[in-house]
Amino acid sequence: MNPERKIVLFNKPYDVLCQFTDEQDRSVLKDFIDIPGVYAAGRLDRDSEGLLILTNDGKLQSKLADPRHKTSKTYWVQVDGEISDDAILQLSRGVKLKDGLTRPAKAQRMQEPTVWPRNPPVRFRKNIPTSWLSLTITEGKNRQVRRMTAAVGFPTLRLIRYRIGDWTLDGLAPGEYRCL
Known part of the structure; x- marks a missing residue:
């Protein structure tokens, strides 16, 4: 069975890591987003802010993150x-x-x-x-x-x-x- 495609637009605040867990107890995506099975398509540094796209669609994730696609x-x-x-x-x-x-x-x-x-x-x-x-x-x-x-x-x-x-x-x- 194919899961329904999910696309999440998130405004990442300053000082938040683009991952769901952190050993050092820093602010992470799960502090804001409770949607299972989605992953960031690309990254933003901890000291950067703004649009982050999360998805469960591997092809979309690759299209957005891989420089070969020139998004x-x-x-x-x-x-x-x-x-x-x-x-x-x-x-x-x-x-x-x-x-x-x-x-x-x-x-x-x-x-x-x-x-x-x-x-x-x-x-x-x-x-x-x-x-x-x-x-x-x-x-x-x-x-x-x-x-x-x-x-x-x-x-x-x-x-x-x-x-x-x-x-x-x-x-x-x-x-x-x-x-x-």
Whole structure:
């Protein structure tokens, strides 16, 4: 018998691990989601926030997580400093990292999004502004967005995944999920 396909959109809060158990008693997915048999399609680091898709469909999980399928993912990124045109151009062309050149990204400045406050808050420095950009990538190297912005001289302060494929986190508060 074939189980019914489950797709869960989850707005992962800051400081939550993308797994269901943890030996060190840190916050994990089971603290928010009580749906048996679903697993994260891809990951978000503990210090990143936003859209995580969970499913019991192995093919969908592979399509979303495997870089060979080039599923686009959009991140809202708060960076240290006023991001330059040159940095935006470098991100758009691809950035050389230790593990190779990234694929070209869609990078553009954006107004600060209307999002929930982060706990703990992002550090604030009176004399150094921050700026926001929307960054869309089609691969998923380890900590790729953070490494890309650092490589062009603008370290990431806050990272929120807004979109995976056609799904967004619209209407989901941190810690909330919706079954499709």
